[in-house]
Amino acid sequence: MSRSVLFVFLLLLYLLPEPSLSLNQEGLFLLQFKSGLDGPTGALSDWNPRDVTPCNWTGVSCTATGAVAGLNLYNQSLQGPFDPVLCRLPYLSNVSLSYNYINSTLPDAALSRCSALADLDLSMNCLVGPLPAALASLPRLRRLNLDSNNFSGPIPAAFNGFPVLESLSIVFNLLTGTIPAVLGEIGTLQELNLAYNTFSPGPIPPEIGNLSALRNLLLTDCKLIGSIPPSLGNLRKLANLDLSMNNLEGPIPETLTELSSVVQIELYKNSLTGHIPEGLGKLPALRRFDASMNLLEGTIPPSFFDLPLLESFHLYQNHLAGGLPASIARAGSLSELRLHMNRLNGTLPPDLGSKSPLVVVELSQNQFSGEIPGSICDRGSLEQLMLIGNFFSGTLPEGLGRCKTLWRVRLRKNLLSGEVPAGMWGLPHVSLLDLMGNSFSGVISPSISDARNLSSLTISDNQFAGEIPEEIGALTGLYEFSASDNRLTGPLPSALGRLAGLQILDLHNNSLSGEIPREIQAWQHLSELNLAGNGLTGAIPPELGGLAVLNYLDLSNNLLTGSIPPELQNLKLNIFNLSNNQLSGDVPPLYASKGYRDSLLGNPGLCGELPGLCPASSGGPEGKQHLIIFLFIIALAVLILLIGVVCFYWKYGAYLKASRWGRKSSRKSWRLTSFHKVTFPEREILDAALDESNLIGAGASGKVYRAVLSDGSTVAVKKLFRPGKNNLEGEKDAAFEAEIETLGRVRHKNIVRLWCCCTHDDHKLLVYEYLPNGSLGDLLHGGKAGRCLDWPARYKIAVDVAEGLSYLHNDCVPPVVHRDVKSTNILLDADFRARIGDFGVAKAVEAAKSMSVIAGSLGYIAPEYAYTLRVSEKSDVYSFGVVLLELVTGRHPLEAGELGEGDLVRWVHRTAEEKGPAAVLDPSLGSEFEEEMFRVIEVALLCTSNLPINRPTMSKVVKMLLGGGVSGDGSVAELDGDEGMPPQPAPLRGETAWA
Incomplete structure (x- = not known):
């Protein structure tokens, strides 16, 4: 009997469920917090409800007794509201949710329960609403970082109540009102950073001078007015003072000479007047001083x-x-x-x-x-x-x-x-x-062949003599050679034909001799050729007619002989001058018009229908015979034209009556404005823009057509959409005006060329050079999937675009911000050389400080632009950084988001950190150029830094891409001094952190 009872007891014991330990209450609170958030597949996958405690979960740290003390979920691509359930963790002292998509308001009352919180970092999220006044009641809070969100409204007056706060940073938000004086009552404050907010114009509160523990005061672009309060001189521990990019007036206070600990003083871009205080030069720790762009x-x-x-x-x-x-x-x-x-x-x-x-x-x-x-x-x-x-x-x-x-x-x-x-x-x-x-005198030394990085050689208006050395042909990257008004002699070296990227060759007013070399046919990117005022002989090479982008040709005042090659009629010339040579023969029909008469004078042997060029063109029996033939041809042409008009209206009359375009065109002629010399009639452009079979692309501002013209050339025609009352930024014709304002005046090898524009009432057409390889975006992400772009081609495209943006930012007057840099706006010619296009939202820098709406494309928009609508050259730098990552990874900027990994920038950070930098490279590129690709990634990550003051200028980017600026160990050379704060350390390759 006893054995039977024992058997039954053991059987029941075996059949009972296995005993388990349940998750503690703090773990349940954390699971509740997670349940309100969405994230990529696998995010926080180790938060296991079967665990006893959450202390081994990702981002969770605990005290020695097992209580949750810290939560660090940096860059987990989490989105959703902030759940105040975290405040029910009694020992939680450190919270970092930075670089996510938390998109709610912060619950004011509930935050007051986070009594143990010492460090709260919610930067780089999408938080909205007012700043919670309850934050100031947290008894242990020492560090509060709310950078790069969408907080709005004024800074609460209750913020004077922080008992132990040391760091308050609210950079890049939408704060309004003025900087309140009550901040001067936070006696423990060591860092106050309110830069890049939309405050109303107001002064710097003198009470800030009461913050005796303050080490960093950053009030960049805070709409400050008035004078710098002398009380700031009381900040004896201050290391960094940044009041730049405001409207401060008056003198620099003498009291600033008492800032004995200051390392950096940034006062640039204000309206400060008076003298520089002598005592500033006696601050023993001072490293950087910038008071540029003032009235000192x-x-x-x-x-x-x-x-x-x-x-x-x-x-x-x-x-x-x-x-x-x-x-x-x-x-x-x-x-x-x-x-x-x-x-x-x-x-x-x-x-x-x-x-x-x-x-x-x-x-x-x-x-x-x-x-x-x-x-x-x-x-x-x-x-x-x-x-x-x-x-x-x-x-x-x-x-x-x-x-x-x-x-x-x-x-x-x-x-x-x-x-x-x-x-x-x-x-x-x-x-x-x-x-x-x-x-300068002497000769151009043959040692110039060692200057392999030379892209612009400008030595005009000097006294250089001797021959141009053959060694100049080694400068394969040269795009400008200007040596006019010197004493150069001898022939043009044939080695110039090796400069395939040459765009400007200006050697006028020298003593050059010999013939123009036929090797010039290699200059397919040449836009300006000026050889006037020399002693050149021989014939004009017909190969000149094959230089498709040439728009400036001056061969005047030489000894050229022979006839004018008919091939020159293929050119679209803005400047054309062959005067004062020894040319002879008939003038090609294109140039046999009064508009070209002055360009051909001084060539006694030339004949044509232009008065003064050929004496036999009128008078005498032969002249009369020519006149009769000419009149007969004119009459025949008129007859053919009339027949053509009748046939056209018989076939297309109904269409024109129904077409608003046709009705308006019949009432008033189109107007053509040329930015380069054009020879095609506007009717050919109109025909192309009316024929949908020519459509090759469409965007937000209009459609693009490919037009093959009667002379055999090809152009791209952009027909802008009619403006409506909701068009971009509420400005009628904004895209059209921006495009012609920018492209009509710029001349650079990496900016797409705008030939002309055609306007008629509210219809507007822009005519560009046609680039046969389409856009970089199509090649990287379209049907060809980058197969024709190996790494050397991609690297060259990166340099081309960087140089184009550097030109816009540094060499244009005024500087231009593109505002929509992306791979689909980078166009490629037949040799895969890159041009920046689509300037429909471009702005001069001074006009682009604050926009009413966001212009740009998802995945490329800089964080500060999306949050604050403020734009600068650094916004373009960020977008260019994204393009660099596209070139290296082969991924679309939003492709990573579709895979649950956030945008491309975040994906590169995360993947490189977890798997190494080689894991982000486009596998189709192989490993031959791996080191160079790593360097480009480093440059890209610098460009996409969260804060614009940490991004390099485009001129510095050009240098880094060409081999400078990023050292072998990954450290970054100093940025241009007008960039404000020093840069953050660059991410290093290998085993160092990329996040």
């Missing part, structure tokens, strides 16, 4: 350059006068000196650069005189020497010929003379050498 007067205090740590000194675009202090030669840490656009004069210290690791010297547009110091590159780090528009004289120092780090040299419009040091012609990294407007 007086002289530069010599004491600045006795500072042992001073690295960057920017005072450009002011009204400063006087000389450069001799003490500058003693500045042992000075690397950036930017003083251009002032009234400075005198000579430079002869030992400038002997003790300073100078990288950038920009003194253009002043009144300096004397010689360029021979020691300026003694430390071997000089990269940019910009001395345009001064009175420098004497010869160039020999040391510049040994300065291998130089990549940008601009010395135009000075009084320099003598021979250029031989080594300077062949500097290995120089991309721009501008010596125009001096009195």
Whole structure:
């Protein structure tokens, strides 16, 4: 019996369910928080409800006793509301939900229960609504980061109640009102960062000077007005003061000379007046000082350059006068000196650069005189020497010929003379050498073949002599060679034919001889050819007619013979001049019109129907016979035209009556505005834009048609949609005006060429050069899927686009922001050279500070633009960074989002961190160029930095892509000094963190 009972007991014990331990209450709270959020597949997959505690879950940290103390869910692509259930975790002290898509308001009352919270980071989300006043009641809160959200309304007055807060950062939001004085009551505050908000104009509260513990005060672009309060001088622990990009007036307070701990002072782009206080040059920790773009007067205090740590000194675009202090030669840490656009004069210290690791010297547009110091590159780090528009004289120092780090040299419009040091012609990294407007002599050295990175050589208006060396043919990246108004002799070297990328060749007013080489047929990108005023002989090569983009041709005042090649009729010339040569024969029909008469004068042997060109063209029996034939041809042409009109209306009359386009066109003629010389009639353009079979693309602003013209050329015609009352930014014809305003005046090898525009009432057509390989986006993500783009082609496209954007940002006056940089707006010619197109939303920088709506495309829009509608050159830099990632990964910017990985930028961060950088590379590219692709990724991630002040300028991007700026260990060279804050460290390849 006892055995039976024992057997039954054991059987029941076996059949009972296995005992399990349940998840504790804190884990249940966390699961409730997770349940309200969506995320990619696999996000927080290890949050297992069967666990006893959540202490081993992703992002969760616990105390020694097992209580949840921290939650770090950075960059998990989570979206949804913020659930205040987190405040029911009694020991939760640190919360980071940064870089997600949390999109609710912050519940004010519920937050007051987070009594243990010490660090709250909700930056880079989509939070909306007012700032919760309850945050100020949290007794232990030390760090509050709400950067890059959509918080609106004023800063609550209750924010004066933070008991122990040390850091308050609310950068890039939509805050209104003015900066409240109550912030000066947070006595524990060490960092106050309110930059890039939409505040109403208001002053800096003097009460900020009461924050005796403050180390960082960042009020960039906060609509500040009035003067800088003297009370800021009380901030004796302040290390970083940034008041840039506001409307501050008045003098720099003398009290700022008491900031004994300050490392960086940024006051640029205000309206400050008066003198620079002498005492600022006695701040022992000062490294960076920038008061550029103000109205400052007086002289530069010599004491600045006795500072042992001073690295960057920017005072450009002011009204400063006087000389450069001799003490500058003693500045042992000075690397950036930017003083251009002032009234400075005198000579430079002869030992400038002997003790300073100078990288950038920009003194253009002043009144300096004397010689360029021979020691300026003694430390071997000089990269940019910009001395345009001064009175420098004497010869160039020999040391510049040994300065291998130089990549940008601009010395135009000075009084320099003598021979250029031989080594300077062949500097290995120089991309721009501008010596125009001096009195240099000697020859162009054959050592120029070593300057393999040279893209622009401008030496016009000097006294250079001798022949152009054959070695110039080694400069395969040269796109401009301007050497006009010199004493060059000899023939044009045939090696010029190797410069396939040449776009501008200007050698007018020299003593060149011989024939124009037929190798010019390789110049398929040449837009300007000026050989006027030489002694060139022989015939005009018919190969000139094959240069499809040539729009400026001047061969006047030479000794050219023979006839005008009929092939020249293939060109679309804006400037055409063959006058004063020895040409003969008949004038090709295209040029036999009065409009070209002055272009052909001085050639006694030319014949045609133009008065003064051919004496036999009128009078006498032969002339009368020609006249009769001519009149007969005219009559026949009129008859044919009438028959054609009748046939056309018989076939298409009904269509024209029904067509609004046709009705309006019949009442008033179209108007053609040309930006280059065009020869095709507008009717051919209209026909192309009416025929839907020519459609090759469509976008938000209009349709694009391919038009093959009667002369055999092909153009692209963009027909803009009719403006409606809801059109972009509420401006009638905004896209049309932006396009012609930008493209009508720019001339650059990497900007698409706008031939002309046709307008008629509310119908508008834009006529561009046709680029047969379409857009980069189509090649990367369309049916061809990038098969024809190997890595060298993609790399060249990246450099082309970077140079085009650099031109828009730095060389246009005023600078231009594209606002819609993306792969589908990058067009490729037959050789896969890139052009930037579609300027329908482009703006001049000064006009683009704040937009009423977002322009751009998803996946490319910079964070600050999406949140604040403020746009700058750095918005284009971000978009370009996304394009770089497209080129390297082969992925569309939104493809990662479809896979649950967020946008492309986040996907690259996450994948490279988890699997290594090789995992993000397009597998079709192979591994041959892997190191170069890693470097491009580093540049891309710099460009897509969250804060625009941490992104490089496009000119710096060009340099980094060409091999500079990112060192072998992944560190990043200093950015241009006008970029505000120093950059964050670059992500490193290999095993270092990419997040």
